[in-house]
Amino acid sequence: MSTVFPQWEVFVRARRGLDHQHAGSVHAPDGETALRAARDLFTRRQEGVSLWVVPSTEIVASDPADVDALFGPAADKAYRFPTNYDLPPDVDHM
Amino acid sequence: MAADLFTHVLRQGDRALVLSHRLAQWITHAPTLEEDVALANISLDLLGQARHLFTYAGELEGEGHDEDHFAYWRDASEFRNPLLVEQPNGDFAVTIARQVFHDQAAVLYWESMSDSGDTTIAALAVRARNETAFHLQHSAGWLIRLGDGTDESRRRAQAAVDAMWPFTSELLGADDEGALRADGLIGESIESTWQVAVADILLEAGLERPTSIEQRTGGLHGAHSEHLEPLLHEMQGLARAHPGATW
Numbered sequence: 001m002s003t004v005f006p007q008w009e010v011f012v013r014a015r016r017g018l019d020h021q022h023a024g025s026v027h028a029p030d031g032e033t034a035l036r037a038a039r040d041l042f043t044r045r046q047e048g049v050s051l052w053v054v055p056s057t058e059i060v061a062s063d064p065a066d067v068d069a070l071f072g073p074a075a076d077k078a079y080r081f082p083t084n085y086d087l088p089p090d091v092d093h094m
Numbered sequence: 095m096a097a098d099l100f101t102h103v104l105r106q107g108d109r110a111l112v113l114s115h116r117l118a119q120w121i122t123h124a125p126t127l128e129e130d131v132a133l134a135n136i137s138l139d140l141l142g143q144a145r146h147l148f149t150y151a152g153e154l155e156g157e158g159h160d161e162d163h164f165a166y167w168r169d170a171s172e173f174r175n176p177l178l179v180e181q182p183n184g185d186f187a188v189t190i191a192r193q194v195f196h197d198q199a200a201v202l203y204w205e206s207m208s209d210s211g212d213t214t215i216a217a218l219a220v221r222a223r224n225e226t227a228f229h230l231q232h233s234a235g236w237l238i239r240l241g242d243g244t245d246e247s248r249r250r251a252q253a254a255v256d257a258m259w260p261f262t263s264e265l266l267g268a269d270d271e272g273a274l275r276a277d278g279l280i281g282e283s284i285e286s287t288w289q290v291a292v293a294d295i296l297l298e299a300g301l302e303r304p305t306s307i308e309q310r311t312g313g314l315h316g317a318h319s320e321h322l323e324p325l326l327h328e329m330q331g332l333a334r335a336h337p338g339a340t341w
Contacts, residue, residue, distance in 0.1 A: 005126065026128050029239065036232055037128035040135050 006055060008034040012042050013050040020052050028053075096273045099212065100154040101174065102280060104164065105268065105314055106203075107147030108175035111165055112322070113196060114140035115329050116183055125186055132232055136193075139225040146218050166333035170316075170323045177313040178261035180322040184254065187240055187247070191254035192261075193233035198291050199265040199284060200226040206281025215279075234295045241299025252301050259304040262292075268314045 005027040011020035023042045028034035034053040042048065062070055078084045097105075117137035124130035148161035178196060183189045204223035210216045240251040266285040274280045296303045312318065333339070 027126060028128060033235060033239070036228075036235065037132060039228075040131050041128065044135070 005029045006057070008038070008053040009056050009059060010034075010038040010042055011052040011054070012038075012048040014048055016049060020050065023047075025056060026053070031055075095270065097268060097270045098154075099274060099279055100151055102268075102271060102274055103147050103151045103154060103215070105174040105176075107144045107151055107164060108173045109179055109196075110140040110147060111144035112173070112175045112325065113179035114138070114144060115325060116179065116181075116192075117189075119183055120189065129186075133189075136229050136232065139229065143218070143222050143225070150214055150218075162333065166330045170318050170326055172316060173313075173318065173322060173326070174316060175313050175322075176261065176264035177310055177319055178258065178265055180313070180319060180325060181258065181261060182321055184257070185250060186236075187250040187254035188257060190233055190236045190240065191251065191258045193229070194237045194295060195258055195262050195265060195292065197226055197230035197233050198295070199262075199288055201230050202284035202287050202291070203281075206284055210280060211278035237295060237301070238299040241296075241301040248300065251299065255296065255301055256304050256307065259307050260310045263309040264311045264314055 006029070007025050007027055008031070009025050010023045012023040013020045023038075026034050026037040026041060028037050031053055035051055038051050038053055043051065074080070114137045117133045117140070120133045121130060121137075124133055144165070145161050148164040151164060152159040152161065178192060181188075181192060201223065204219045204226055207215050207219040208223060210219065237251060237255075240247040242248070243251075266288055267283055271280060275282070293303055310319075313322075
């Protein structure tokens with residue numbers, strides 16, 4: 001078939017109470033068909049209780065070239081971690 | 095002669111097995127990778143149903159036959175499947191039209207069997223009903239998209255509906271199972287519900303519901319079309335070449 005259907009990103013929730021996690025992608029002409037394909041491809045071994053599909057074109061992704069500017073500065077900001085702070089002896093076991 | 099429960103169970107097992115094999119013939123030929131997996135999944139579900147039904151048929155028959163006997167060691171005239179499921183795959187639209195007609199009947203059949211007086215079938219019906227409900231979502235979803243798609247897909251979908259329609263009446267029950275129904279072993283007739291449900295799907299797909307096409311029957315009594323024998327030849331060849339082999 002020459003037509004390539006649009007791509008959809010698939011998110012699976014493994015159990016009630018957990019978040020949906022990205023599992024992969026499928027090609028399908030529309031959302032409902034994408035959901036059915038995702039059911040067959042990603043939940044055949046009881047991996048999930050809920051599915052989301054999202055058009056891949058709707059995802060805005062960070063640019064790998066920006067990785068230093070976006071994520072590098074967090075590396076030397078120790079004050080963002082709780083271990084940076086000394087707790088008073090009274091709450092030592094918090 | 096009135097059909098006994100063994101014949102009824104065999105008809106259902108043959109329906110599931112033959113359609114399972116037809117769908118398996120799509121593997122590596124489906125229009126997309128996703129559809130390849132979808133058709134294979136449905137095929138495997140049907141194979142699982144056939145295995146349970148054949149095992150139970152063997153118990154009812156009481157001659158020590160297991161599931162492999164019914165699948166591999168009977169000839170075409172001994173099969174009791176409706177003619178629809180042995181019809182060749184054709185193009186994707188033919189496979190989907192065949193599947194819609196079958197799946198709608200299967201969903202209603204298993205629903206009607208969930209309170210069968212036969213506890214073995216009633217238990218099987220619960221799982222089979224869930225499986226078939228998804229099969230129907232898949233097939234009806236595609237028929238609606240094909241009918242409501244391009245001029246070409248609509249033309250092919252209508253041709254497929256017309257080609258498969260003559261084989262639908264057999265799906266809705268056999269003419270010799272009245273005693274089983276009276277005994278509460280099989281459920282109420284699904285015919286009127288099926289007609290309404292299929293008319294709804296065709297309407298949503300923008301396809302014409304065939305009216306004046308003559309129905310073809312015989313499969314439930316072992317009188318098959320020319321298409322069953324080659325299918326069995328392919329399906330049974332390995333088992334018959336190596337009797338008793340396991341793998």
